[in-house]
Amino acid sequence: MNVLKRIFCFVLLVCCAACQPGKDPLDTASKIAVQWEVVTNFTDQKEVFDARFEIINNSEQALDEKNWALFFSMAPRKILENKTPQPAILHHINGDWYVLKPEKGFSLAPGKAVAITYRGIEAVIKETDRPLGLYFVFYDDEGHEKKIVNVTDYTCKPFLRAEQINRNEKDEEPIPSAALSFKNNLEMTDVPASALQPILPTPVHYEAGTDSVDIDNKWIIHYGKGLEQEAAYLAKHLNAATGKEFITSIDAPKGKCIVLEQKPLTVKGVSKEAYHLGITSSGVVITGSDAAGVFYGVQSLRACIPLKNYETKSAGVRLRHMQVEDAPRFSFRGLHLDVSRNFQTKETILRTLDLLSFYKINRFLFYTTEDEGWRLEIKDLPELTDVGAQRQHTSGKEAPALHPAYGSGPFSKEEGRYGHGYYSREDFIEILKYAAERHIKVIPELNFPGHARAAIKAMEARYERLMKEGKETEANEYRLIDPDDRSEYESAQGYSDNVVSVARESVFHFYEKVVDEIAATYKDAGLTLDEFHTGGDEVAEGAWTRSPLAAELLKQHPEIRDPKNLQTYFLRELVKRLKSRNLQLDGWEEVALVKTESGKYEPNPEFAKANIVPYIWNNIFDYPDLGYRLANAGYNVVLCNVSNFYFDLAYSKDPQEPGLYWAGFVDTRHSWTFAPFDMFKTTKKNSLGQKLELEGVGDYPKNKIIVEHLKPEARKNILGxxxxxxxxxxxxRDMLEYYMLPKLIGFAESAWTAERTWETVENRTQREALMLKGWNVFANALAKRELPRLHYLNGGYQYRIPPPGAVLENGELKANTEYPGLIIRYTTDGSEPSSASTRYDGPVQATGTVTLRSFDRAGQASRSVKATAE
Incomplete structure (x- = not known):
């Protein structure tokens, strides 16, 4: 018996030892390191780049030709066959999902490294272009997935050389440097803070007095009927500025007080959202043409609160005497926010709404559905969020689930990733109410027939669930695809499976179901859904070409003629079905276009009088005059010009500056510099920084583009x-706010402020001088007031401070800023400048290398730059 016990114990010890952590080599797989770099954007093939992975095997697991693959997300680009054999090959799976697979004979022992080069089309110039969300999948001998491991040791080598930063030989956008910034900043001059009027966007009329009045919480906020909400809002924000509670009252005003009232009012011909603001020693009076006008008067009053109140929480507020008359230039002043590619929390949305309202922006296009995510709960269709609101590793793109995208990684709810998340019905009601209190209309969007992959995958999961339950009719009720469709296409974002079948009645049934559920949510929020965005953009060529259901539909409707016209058919049917719901239907520009036999897009007269509003982004590519062509054709349009208002485009070409660049670069000056009725005057460059000559057709013989100008009678068709x-x-959140601020302030000026003098000046030299003068004042206001105030509002927003310009010549350091009024600090020992570093107040003697940063009054800083002696 003792012998048996000993044998048993020995076997047990052996088994336990075998099960100890670290004994399986795969347990050390997280130690495998990956490096990535762009080698060059200038290869022996036109517009083709070389990039390189290096895998350093610091684990105890040997890698061979079958037991591993490296998955990741990367900005969609076509991968080309490499001219030289590589130990592993990069493959595009779908969307921005890629995999690196070993070739036959691959072997990487522990302690060894291997370099793998690949080629792709278009350039890669930004750190935000790098592969993201890297993870290894390890396989057993039969090829089954055995283990998934995140890459935790991953580095991106810096972009340092011109061939890494320039896109191709046509790229004329200069590479940013401290010296280039210094040269550009020389045109900026200081404007004393006392000479800057305090309100942005700039009001129609502002007249300042010489005296001031002190307000404290002994002043009562008196409000008229229906303005209790605006009074409470003002009290809340006076409390934030002073630390003191302010009382509101509907009773007749007595003594010094702040009065909110509503009366018929017209400012510069505008009677909606108009207001008067008067500040005198007798009190403060805000008169609005409607509740929104009163609210905007409150926001202008808030703008007059000195910065020192936020800095010190002094109990009183000293306000300069003034008279303000104001009204918006456009009734539609909007921000579109995509939360599908990367999710943003409800709290971030509320902060964004606060920001919009402060700058008098009154529309919020809430983009909650896309290929990569469905973010809005629909109670009767739980798969939309159970499946569509999270991304994870899948065995392939055919699975009824969303694969990784935009760095979301392999695990669906991993902390610090942004692929998962949605707004419950209760969340959405809260967002709607919050927006309405700030006079912002939330416009929901359901983008069909393209950009629909999240909905497709969710409804396929629903289909499979109900089919297993034997409920075939119910399973097909909301199915969105033709399962026999063999069409081959690739969308702008690299998807081959993101278009719904417009030949299925169930697709329209699904759309109506979602619209009705959203309308019910609005009703529960005390609101009415009267505007809905249908999307309608970027349906790939080739969709529906090999769909049996589409072929049958074309047979029944020979007037459609071609599968490419099925998008117009879809919108036509959608308009019919949603007509009874009294909705204004919006869409991206494609909804108002029809493709001719020659392949050109032309305005489609069919929807001009059908209450369809196209949103126009294209103003620098093949149709730079598209917005005006559609307005002239009778469409009401919203201008979303990519060259001025796409905040996801990077501020500059600097590789460290995050963002996209497919249409060039957009900084705050771009968003401020926009002439809505003659945008050719303010569209100066194409996507490669090359000069565009769209202004004054016929004046410039080299200009081969013939553009259509906006007719005077069509101005009314520009909604905003x-x-x-x-x-x-x-x-x-921080990254979102950085992208928006301060661009959003420049946009608000373009959307709200009355037509600026320079917009109508035909002489280019005179106009550009006036533009510079106006921009200089605006930039001073950003530095001295707007940015530091954002540091305090709502607990503080993240915003971009532009790096300083600097040169080091003949032993002398010279520096300046893009926004006069920012503080420059520097070091000479290579350390990062802080708010305690030496302040630059004028040229100083220096040698070697100087490191500099810009700071605002609140202490927020830019990235550092270096000036080196030539």
């Missing part, structure tokens, strides 16, 4: 302007 934030590269 919208800024866009697409979130492919945006990770989290």
């Amino acid at each position: 302007l919208e800024a866009q934030v697409w979130c492919e590269t945006v990770k989290g």
Whole structure:
């Protein structure tokens, strides 16, 4: 018996030892390191780049030709066959999902490294272009997935050389440097803070007095009927500025007080959202043409609160005497926010709404559905969020689930990733109410027939579940695809499976179901859904070409003629079915276009009088005059010009500056510099920084583009302007706010402020001088007031401070800033400048290398730059 016990114990010890952590080589797989770099954007093939992975095997697991693959997300680009054999090959799976697979004979022992080069089309110039969300999948001998491991040791080598930063030989956008910034900043001059009027966007009329009045919480906020909400809002923000509680009252005003009232009012011909603000020793009076006008008067009053109140929480507020008359230029002033590519929390949305309202922006296009995510709960269709609101590793793109995208990684709810998340019905109601209290209309969007992959995968999961339950009719009720469709296409974002079948009645049934559920949510929020965005953009060529259901539909409707016209058919049917719901239907520009036999897009007269509003982004590519062509054709349009209002485009070409660049670069000056009725005057460059000559057709013989100008009678068809934030590269709240600020302030000036003098000046030299003068004042206001105030509002926003310009010549350091009024600090020992570092106040003697940063009054800083002696 003792012998048996000993044998048993020995076997047990052996088994336990075998099960100890670290004995399986795969347990050390997280130690495998990966490096990535762009080698060059200038290869022996036109517009083709070389990039390189290096895998350093610091684990105890040997890698061979079958037991591993490296998956990741990367900005969609076509991968080309490499001219030289590589130990592993990069493959595009779908969307921005790629995999690196070993070739036959691959072997990487522990302690060894291997370099793998690949080629792709288009350039890669930004750190935000790097592969993200890297993870290894390890396989057993039969090829089954055995283990998934995140890459935790991953580095991206810096972009340092011109061939890594320039896109191709046509790229004329200069590489940013401290010296280039210094040269550009020389045109900026200081404007004393006392000479800057305090309100942005700039009011129609502002007249300042010489005296001031002190307000404290002994002043009562008196409000008229229906303005209790605006009074409470003002009290809340006076409390934030002073630390003191302010009382509101509907009773007749007595003594010194702040009065909110509503009366018929017209400012410069505008009677909606108009207001008067008067500040005298007798009190403060805000008169609005409606409740929104009163609210905007409150926001202008808030703008007059000195910065020192936020800095010191002094109990009183000293306000300068003034008279303000104001009203918006456009009734539609919007921000589009994509939360599908990368999710943003409810709290971030509320902060964004606060920001919009402060700058008098009144529309919020809430982009909650896309290929990569469905973010809105629909109670009767739980798969939309159970499946569509999270991304994870899948065995392939055919699985009824969303694969990784935009760096979301292999695990669906991993902390610090942004692929998962949605707004419950209760969350959405809260967002709607919050927006309405700030006079912002939330416009929901359901983008069909393209950009629909999340909905497709969710409804396929629903289909499979119900089929297993034997409920075939119910399973097909909301199915979105033709299962026999063999069409081959690739969308702009690299998807081959993101278009619904417009030949299925169930697709329209699904759309109506979602619209009705959203309308019910609005009703529960005390609101009415009267505007809905249908999307309608970027349906790939080739969709529906090999779909049996589409072929049958074309047979029944020979007037459609071609599968490419099925998108117009879809919108026509959608308009019919949603007509009874009294909705204004919006869409991207494609909804108002029809493709001719020659392949050109022309305005489609069919929807001009059908209450369809196209949102126009294209103003620098093949149709730079598209917005005006559609307005002239009778469409009401919203201008979303990519060259001015796409906030997801990077501020500059600097590789460290995050963002996209497919349409060039957009900084705050771009968003401020926009002439809505003659945008050719303010569209100066194409996507490669090359000079565009769209202004004054016929004046410039080299200009081969013939553009259509806006007819005077069509001005009324420009409803307004919208800024866009697409979130492919945006990770989290701080990054979102950085992308928006201060661009959003420049946009607000373009959308609200009355036509600026320079917009109508035909002489280019005179106009540009006036533009510079106006921009200089605006830039001074950003540095001295707007940015530091954002540091305190709502607990503080993240915003971009532009790096300083600097040169080091003949032993002398010279520096300046893009926004006069920013503080420059520097070091000479290679350390990062802080708020305690030496302040630059004028040229100083220096040698070697100087490191500099810009700071605002609140202490927020730019990235550092270096000036080196030539």
